[in-house]
Amino acid sequence: MALRQLISAESIQARVTEIGAQIDRDYPDGVLYLICILKGSCYFHADLSRAIKRDVFLDFMGISSYGKGKTSSGEVKITKDLDISLEGTHVLIVEDIVDTGVTLDYLTRVLEERKPKSVRIAALLDKPDRRIKQVKVAYSGFQIPDEFVVGYGLDYAEKYRNLPDVCVLEPDEDDSVTG
Ligand code: 5GP
Numbered sequence: 001m002a003l004r005q006l007i008s009a010e011s012i013q014a015r016v017t018e019i020g021a022q023i024d025r026d027y028p029d030g031v032l033y034l035i036c037i038l039k040g041s042c043y044f045h046a047d048l049s050r051a052i053k054r055d056v057f058l059d060f061m062g063i064s065s066y067g068k069g070k071t072s073s074g075e076v077k078i079t080k081d082l083d084i085s086l087e088g089t090h091v092l093i094v095e096d097i098v099d100t101g102v103t104l105d106y107l108t109r110v111l112e113e114r115k116p117k118s119v120r121i122a123a124l125l126d127k128p129d130r131r132i133k134q135v136k137v138a139y140s141g142f143q144i145p146d147e148f149v150v151g152y153g154l155d156y157a158e159k160y161r162n163l164p165d166v167c168v169l170e171p172d173e174d175d176s177v178t179g
Contacts, residue, residue, distance in 0.1 A: 001156075001162075001167055001171060001172060002169075002171070002172050003150070003151075003163070003167040003168070003169060003170075004167055004168045004170060005165050005166075005167050006144065006147075006149060006165070006167055006168050007142055007144075007152075007165060007166040008176070009152075009164035009165050010164065011048075012124070012141070012152060013047065013167075015141045015142065016044070016047045016048055016051050016124075016141070017051050019048060019049075019051065019139045020048055020051025020052045020053075020143065021051070021090070021115075022139060023048075023052050023122075023139065023161070024053050024054055026053055027054065027090060029064075030088075030089070030090055030117065031057060031088070031089040031090065031173055032054065032055070032056050032057065032089070032090045032091075032092060033056070033057050033058070033059055033086065033089050033090065033091050033092065033116075034048065034049050034056050034057070034058055034059075034092050034094050035059055035060070035061055035065050035082065035091060035092065035094060035111070036058065036059070036060045036061070036094050037061055037062075037063055037093065037094065037095045037103075037107070038060055038061065038062045038063070038159050039062075039153065039155070039161065040095075040097070040148060040153045040154050040155065040161075041094050041095055041097035041124075041153055042056075042153050042161075043152050043153045044094060044096060044122075044124045044141075044152070044153060045058070045094045048094060048122065049062075049095075057084075057089075059082045059083055059084055060080065060082075061078065061081065061082055061107075062078065062079035062080030062081075063076060063077070063078060063079065063103060063107065064076075064077050064079050065077075065102065065103045068089050071179065076102060076103050076106040076107070078110070084093060085114065086111060086114040086115070086116040087114065087115045087116065088115070088116070088117055089116050089117060090116065090117050090118045090120075090172055091111055091116045091118065091119045091120070092120050092121070092122055092138075092139075093107060093108065093111065093119065093120070093121045093122070094122050095121060095122070095123045095124075095167045096124055096125065096152075096153050097123060097124065097125040097126070097127065097149070097154065098121075098123045098125070098126045098127065098131075098135060098137055098152055099127050099130050100130050100131060100132040100133065100175045101131050101132055101133035101134065101135040102132060102133050103135075104121055104123075104133075105134075105135050107132035108121065108135065117130070120138040120139070121135065121136065121137045121138055121139070122137075122139035122140075123137050123139070123140055123141065124141040124142065124152070124166075125141060125142055125143075125144050125149065125154075125166065126140045126141075126142070126143045126144065127143075127144055127145070128143060129145070129146045130146055132148065140150055140152050142166075144166075147168045147170075148168065148169050149166050149167065149168055149169065150163065150166075150169045151163030151164070151165050151166045151167045152164065152165065152166050154166070157164070
């Protein structure tokens with residue numbers, strides 16, 4: 001497998017700073033929870049929360065939708081739930097990437113049932129070509145083509161999460177099967 005840089009660490013930081021400033025401008029007073037969707041959003045959540053100057057509260061949720069490979073199982077399961085109640089709070093779901101939209105469509109509905117004041121989505125990456133469920137992404141970092149990416153939290157079979165850049169993972173030429 002070969003890695004091709006798609007978005008540099010510097011570009012990511014610059015965009016995250018802009019999104020943080022936008023969130024500061026948009027949100028009224030009141031409790032704002034940034035919900036990290038584990039594990040892919042861990043760096044985005046950490047960086048975005050520090051780019052926001054107003055008070056925020058952090059929590060973490062585990063979701064599984066992709067299994068260990070590159071294709072979605074189409075199934076969404078909560079593997080770790082929040083520690084807190086969302087009633088009366090503003091909720092910002094912090095996600096690494098929106099692909100088909102199935103995960104965020106499900107998650108938004110689950111969290112809305114918990115009676116928050118508002119639920120919005122911040123996603124670092126967006127692959128609009130692949131959408132099956134229309135989800136409204138309030139804060140979107142970068143639109144990317146339909147390619148499998150890793151780095152800055154995103155993995156392939158748990159590898160590559162700690163790469164500082166977002167890279168496309170492509171097969172080496174000599175990986176192709178002949179004969
Ligand atoms: P969706 O439900 O929108 O199809 O998928 C969302 C989840 O699929 C993301 O949170 C992420 O875990 C995974 N995913 C989608 N596209 C990619 C990709 O290009 N690379 C990686 N590593 N994960 C992806």
